[in-house]
Amino acid sequence: MNITLLGTGNMGSAFAHQLHAAGHSLNIVGRDAAKAQALAARFGASTELARAASSDVVVLATGYGDAVQALRDAALPAGAIVVDITNPLTADYMGLTLGHTTSAAEQIAAALPGLHIVKAFNTVFAQRLAAGARVSATETVPVFVAADAEPARQRVAELARSMGFDVIDAGPLRNARYLEPLAGLNIYLGYGAGLGTLIAPTWLRQS
Numbered sequence: 735m736n737i738t739l740l741g742t743g744n745m746g747s748a749f750a751h752q753l754h755a756a757g758h759s760l761n762i763v764g765r766d767a768a769k770a771q772a773l774a775a776r777f778g779a780s781t782e783l784a785r786a787a788s789s790d791v792v793v794l795a796t797g798y799g800d801a802v803q804a805l806r807d808a809a810l811p812a813g814a815i816v817v818d819i820t821n822p823l824t825a826d827y828m829g830l831t832l833g834h835t836t837s838a839a840e841q842i843a844a845a846l847p848g849l850h851i852v853k854a855f856n857t858v859f860a861q862r863l864a865a866g867a868r869v870s871a872t873e874t875v876p877v878f879v880a881a882d883a884e885p886a887r888q889r890v891a892e893l894a895r896s897m898g899f900d901v902i903d904a905g906p907l908r909n910a911r912y913l914e915p916l917a918g919l920n921i922y923l924g925y926g927a928g929l930g931t932l933i934a935p936t937w938l939r940q941s
């Protein structure tokens with residue numbers, strides 16, 4: 735797939751590594767052009783904001799506060815598929831600035847109603863993403879995928895699987911209200927309780 739990454743930080747860098755390894759064609763856009771070019775050079779990627787509009791998928795890897803502006807700047811056409819990985823974190827990273835009756839994903843979707851917003855990867859630490867989906871011979875990190883448009887959900891599920899992740903269908907986009915607090919718990923466990931950033935939440939099923 736042709737993928738545009740918006741953001742060149744912890745998550746953007748880890749995505750670049752894994753998406754390149756999975757054979758995808760990358761376009762990497764950041765606020766800092768030099769940083770984007772340095773990252774892009776490692777993966778044979780372009781750095782053209784204008785190319786975002788013709789990408790199969792756009793990965794939104796900015797902070798939540800910058801998300802809507804970054805998407806507006808990208809001038810995506812109606813129907814574009816955007817992976818929203820953001821968590822609306824407080825300044826100390828130990829709380830959420832919204833929830834219960836809405837979510838970052840729903841707020842972004844409401845601001846840009848023409849786009850297909852897909853919540854995914856927000857429960858995967860950047861360090862886990864960089865290390866890869868495989869935790870052990872029998873355990874693989876899952877990506878929870880919540881979306882309202884079925885083809886968009888399938889496309890993002892396909893993208894996650896191409897990088898080796900399992901996929902858990904998490905229902906409609908409004909279920910981002912559950913996924914964002916789940917990421918909050920993950921952050922507490924990883925940083926607050928000291929379990930480290932290679933942990934990841936999953937769901938057990940009776941076989």
Ligand SMILES: NC(=O)c1ccc[n+]([C@@H]2O[C@H](COP(=O)([O-])OP(=O)(O)OC[C@H]3O[C@@H](n4cnc5c(N)ncnc54)[C@H](OP(=O)(O)O)[C@@H]3O)[C@@H](O)[C@H]2O)c1
Nearest residue numbers: 741742743744745764765796797798800804820821859860
């Ligand atoms: N870190 C994690 O483990 C983790 C895990 C799951 C989800 N998330 C979520 O993923 C998102 C990114 O996290 P991160 O840790 O990668 O943050 P980060 O390291 O601060 O990176 C954010 C990136 O977004 C860029 N950016 C800001 N505004 C932009 C714009 N208008 N256009 C293009 N790029 C723009 C920033 O540019 P500058 O370099 O110029 O500031 C920076 O490169 C956050 O929403 C976070 O909640 C993070």
